[in-house]
Amino acid sequence: xxxxxxxxxxxxxxxxxxxxxxxxxxxxxxxxxxxxxxxxxxxxxxxxxxxxxxxxxxxxxxxxxxxxxxxxxxxxxxxxxxxxxxxxxxxxxxxxxxxxxxxxxxxxxxxxxxx
Amino acid sequence: xxxxxxxxxxxxxxxxxxxxxxxxxxxxxxxxxxxxxxxxxxxxxxxxxxxxxxxxxxxxxxxxxxxxxxxxxxxxxxxxxxxxxxxxxxxxxxxxxxxxxxxxxxxxxxxxxxxxxxxxxxxxxxxxxxxxxxxxxxxxxxxxxxxxxxxxxxxxxxxxxxxxxxxxxxxxxxxxx
Numbered sequence: 001x002x003x004x005x006x007x008x009x010x011x012x013x014x015x016x017x018x019x020x021x022x023x024x025x026x027x028x029x030x031x032x033x034x035x036x037x038x039x040x041x042x043x044x045x046x047x048x049x050x051x052x053x054x055x056x057x058x059x060x061x062x063x064x065x066x067x068x069x070x071x072x073x074x075x076x077x078x079x080x081x082x083x084x085x086x087x088x089x090x091x092x093x094x095x096x097x098x099x100x101x102x103x104x105x106x107x108x109x110x111x112x113x114x115x
Numbered sequence: 116x117x118x119x120x121x122x123x124x125x126x127x128x129x130x131x132x133x134x135x136x137x138x139x140x141x142x143x144x145x146x147x148x149x150x151x152x153x154x155x156x157x158x159x160x161x162x163x164x165x166x167x168x169x170x171x172x173x174x175x176x177x178x179x180x181x182x183x184x185x186x187x188x189x190x191x192x193x194x195x196x197x198x199x200x201x202x203x204x205x206x207x208x209x210x211x212x213x214x215x216x217x218x219x220x221x222x223x224x225x226x227x228x229x230x231x232x233x234x235x236x237x238x239x240x241x242x243x244x245x246x247x248x249x250x251x252x253x254x255x256x257x258x259x260x261x262x263x264x265x266x267x268x269x270x271x272x273x274x275x276x277x278x279x280x281x282x283x284x285x286x287x288x289x290x291x292x
Contacts, residue, residue: 022246022253022260029242029267033235040231056191060230064186071238089259096263100239100270107231109224 020082023092028078030099032071037106039063044112121192121291128189129286132181133279139174140240140272146170147265150255164251171244171268178237178275185233192291193226208289218288225281236274239267 040063042048050062105111118126146167197207204211209226212218243264247254254260 025242025245029239032238036235064234109227
């Protein structure tokens with residue numbers, strides 16, 4: 001079967017040759033997880049309650065939307081800054097895992113009882 | 116009627132979408148594991164990497180559909196407050212499980228966990244999907260990318276498995292009818 005190779009644009013080729021976009025996506029995901037944890041823990045502590053965006057679903061609609069916005073904005077900023085660049089994974093990966101861990105921990109109901 | 120709209124949505128949420136996401140996560144994890152050898156990946160690119168990209172995009176889409184349906188279609192009738200004077204709580208699952216101290220944990224622990232953790236799983240799976248699409252060849256051949264992608268998928272799989280189990284418990288005691 002004949003195949004056709006499409007030449008890659010120099011800019012796209014440069015961005016794919018570097019890991020910046022990938023690291024930005026991973027760190028962006030961890031920022032989203034951490035943001036979810038922060039929004040939830042602030043709500044449970046009575047410090048900040050995200051506005052309800054959809055009444056029948058209650059406060060969870062505001063909390064999850066807020067965290068999703070934080071994730072997308074964080075990812076977009078990191079992607080813009082790091083695309084086409086080579087980022088040292090060893091510096092970033094521990095931060096990614098710590099943010100995810102904290103985010104998950106803060107959404108775990110038994111943790112709220114400690115507040 | 117054999118199944119109500121609510122029960123059909125519950126099945127779509129838990130079995131079709133959630134089940135599809137779990138299978139996709141397991142398959143993607145296995146794919147990344149199988150591609151990993153001491154000398155580097157043995158999967159021939161680009162066909163192998165294209166399959167992985169399709170698989171992770173499918174998984175992320177299933178996860179987002181699961182959390183959106185769960186939050187905006189399943190959750191509202193679950194948390195509906197019964198009108199004054201109502202004695203039968205069968206149509207009000209949250210009130211039903213909170214009415215007994217033996218089942219109250221199904222809301223305070225199980226459902227409260229489900230509300231937020233599944234969104235984190237979706238974000239992480241989306242990040243991996245983006246990387247597998249953009250770095251089709253690289254995600255299999257770059258050990259650092261492949262390893263972190265596998266870790267995020269494993270975290271996502273664990274979270275989805277946990278919230279799925281909690282969903283089964285809640286639905287067993289107080290199904291949406």
